Amino acid sequence: MAGVDGINAAETVLIAQRKYADLKHRQSQIGLTIPEAFVHGIRHIGYRSNVDAIAELIDNSIQAYSQRVDLVFGYDGSVSLKKPSQPAVVDDGHGMAPEMLRLAMMWGGTHRENDRAGLGRYGYGLPSSAVSIGRRFTIVSKVAGGQLFAVTLDLDALDAGKYRNSAGDVALPSARRAGLPAFINEYLRRTFPEGWHSGTIVVIEKLDRLDWATTLGMRINLVRHFGVTYHKLAKETAIHVDGHRVLPIDPLFLTPECEFFLLDEDRAQSLDRIDIKVRNPAAPGQEGQISLRYAWLPPSFGAIDKTRDAVGLNANARFPILKDYHGLIFSRNGRIIDVQSRVPWTVFINNDRYIRVEVEFSASLDEMFGVTTTKQQVSVSTAVWHALREAGLPKAIEQLRGKVRSAKLERRSVGGQRQDPTGLEEIFKRLVQVPSHRPVRTVPLLTRDGVSLDLRPSDRHPLFNGTASKIETSRALRALVGQIINRASSSGGRRRSDYECLLEDWSDVLTRTGITDAPQILGSTDE
Template sequence: MTIEAKIEAPKSDLDKQKAYAESLSAKGFKYTFAVGTAFVESMRNTHYKHTGTALDELIDNSIEAGATQVCIALGYSGKSTATPDALAVIDDGHGMPKGMLQPAAAWGGTHRHNEENRSGFGRFGFGLPSASVNQARRYSIFSITEGGNWRSLTVDLDDIAAGKYTDNTDTVRMPDEVEGTEPPKWVMEHISEHMPGGKLTHGTIVLWEKMDRIKWKTTKGMRDNLLQHFGVMFRNYLQQVGLKFDGTSIEPLDPLFLTPGFRYFDEDEDRAKALEPAEIEVKSKRNPDKKVKIAIRYALFPHRFFSRDKDKDAQHGNSNNRFKVANDHRGVIVCRMGRQIDVVERTPWRGLEKFRNDDRYWALEIDFPAELDEEFTIANSKQGVVMSDRIWDLLQDAGVERVIRTLRKEVSAMQKADASKPEDPEKDRASEASMKESEKFRRKRAGGTSAEREAKAREQFEQYVKQKAKEQKRPEETVRNEAQEEEAKHPYKVEFASHPNAPFYRVIQRGAMKVLEINMSHRFYTDLYASAAANRFLRAGLEVMLFSVGEAELDALGNQDKSNFYHVEKIAWSERLEVALDVLHRFGHDEDVVDSEDDNIAAE
């Protein structure tokens, strides 16, 4: 006799929800808010960085429910559309079956917490209620399944505080579902205008009212911030799921700027440079026989990648749209199943404990599967990640630490090349022009210029002429005439040279020209003057400072005691500065400040 095994089709997410709701009903489960009003009020303090990160939770739920379109709509009580007083997240997912709205509105009400297959974003059922009470004092859920009617449930924190939901045992009860109540008129109008087909036969709406903790109060403030935020967080899902905010489609935005077609990829002619991606094969702790992979991406950005005017640094209004994205992603970008979770700003590796401002010129992303959730401890709000020691060790073994150090060196080399790049020979540098203009205000030295200084200046000039004539294989007289013309145009000049173990600068007088020579072998140059954090204004300021000190040295020529003082002290300053700048690297980035006025869009 042959017995055929009966193979059951896997249950859909909607079937699982029905089974979960029926099991709770069969047990006679009493829906409460845990331990009353104090618990609900305390959950308002669940940490969300801003309104966008709270809304991320609701978008996660929509995607898990199989939505193909998610719309975030704004509601207004008056004629003005400047400041919304209500917000709705609308999706065309499968909707919730009868009996599911109460657990969905409560903390921990989910059918996913024990699932072996961690294919979704959420696991513990905290997202919807936590995000909602964090931003508003009243939230409602409206849901409809195919062929069914609208059902709704409303939670009002003021009603809870007034005891409306409290029974004679002092237990705060969850309100019942209401059958047949449609969403507000303005929500239905938004559905008609922006959802596929102009209607919703299945899906869910989460409505926020009494919004007392919204970060951006105005419609403009929300749009300016949230269009970019959602584009980053859900960049890997926006090809399959349409997402709109206030009627505007969200464009995917890769913070590594490596994906063609994504927002800001072709902001201008500059392109991010992709390094070789990597994968780490990891044994799952939950299932030791199973191996999963962590994907790693790197990017390096050109020196003027964030500048509008490519001849200037990204400072003082010259930063482009990429700047804020990169500045918000200085660190290890962590994604779970393609959905961005956090940017980790510290590592356990020496010298990389804290990321700094110039780390915006490169980017690193790791994407891990849900199988490794225990290794990437994620906060219930899905905003914080704490990677285990094992993961840090695996990343180090895979070369991530080495690549970060290499990227920092590349950035430093770009900055040094820019700092010492010759400028237009016909134009003065800012510091040179400043010194020339301020010359007329300079206090005249008693007794005039010393004979020793004049003799030294002539000697320096002749040495320069002979050296250039030899290097260029040209007549000395020709070189001398050109040098005299140059010193007439440029009485102050900045030059660069490499002199190991020498002072960090020197100022000499070459004929009528005063020359500031900056030593590229000293830490003053590598760690300060040519660092990624130094903009042109700062470098010009340092040049002016050294010109000013150097002129005092030149004035001392002819006075043996003063000359000796500067000679000895400059050596001492240089030695002290070399050591202090080395030590500064351990402390100097703990209090980093953003050095652009464009870093944050002000809350409106």
């Protein structure tokens, strides 16, 4: 960490923290809000999911010069390890001075106010993200050579008036010497065998807004999302979720060091990068840069069998990225914050998954991009759209579309289009076929009860009356599981968690009843 005048970067930050804390303590505390009402309202600040909320804590850790950030799960003595009760973000950054801890818990409490060099500038991220997930959170921090200090905000205690002083004002408690929960002590012992010298830990408890019902669901979603969001920052800070390293994923698939670049023989094809200098009229003296990255992908890029479309079980590991990051990808200071499929001159449709466009901009242009305090979406100004048009973005998109169309025509002329034989509909059609000397009749897979109209399996269907062969039944079962997995991949938040929980519970039932290869069935994506 470089510095000036013999003071390294971490020491410079701690000096700034102490100056900021001293200033705030000397200023009069005339409130602008009703604290309880404000906190309840801020819980609805609008994070798209827990992923975006936790990303705020990751941002803080990266900006604190952390070399490693971990999302660690505690279970508070529960015998089940399926669902965590205490997620904690742990880093090895410079930490916070005790005087700064209480301010860091307050909305707007940051010594980096309006700083445009890093990822944050508002001081809203830590408390907003924490209360969007649970009703209690604790910040524990330690500076190099110092002791552990902590401060806690409990919304139930706030509602009960326990934070009000004798004058009737809400006052958060000062930071106090603290210990750590057992699961964090164990994590630190394993991860830092030579000692954890400095850093910050945010523990969230009383979880009432957790999107996922299981640890597995959280891990799958967070690893993939963080892999894309922080792929440009992965060399500086290693991110881990529940012990699993987050590997960088370039959503344009142009970076050889990133995940899925070498998945198979297909490669992304790039167009020339364009850089634009723009002056921000809302911030005098602020000039920033917008960079445009382009790529187009072969039509087989998301498929396992390259002769068939990326449908159902034939979709490879790249396909969820193609679906989730479909449109203009906006990146601020190297951190992806939004994807938009509608722009003033076009709309990205399904076929456009194979064209990739990234708009990278510096934080000095935040006002022009309408960056929100949660850093999860942009509202692009007319001036920026004009600058992008002048830089040739509409023409580049059409050029990319033309290249994909040409590649599809060439593919058809060489091998022709083949239908995916692993879809449920095709398998069920084959299952109800009878010898040719009999009339062909379609037997419905499902039927409705005549009284309650509840949907149930049809006893007449070969899958349920015992006449289907083992191979046919196995194919149908795999196809069904594949459909559920694909539906989970295309869903978000609690719906995605419901699908994953359904599969996990089903796997447990099969295992308990003697079918021990259920996990292999669930994990398979081939026919």
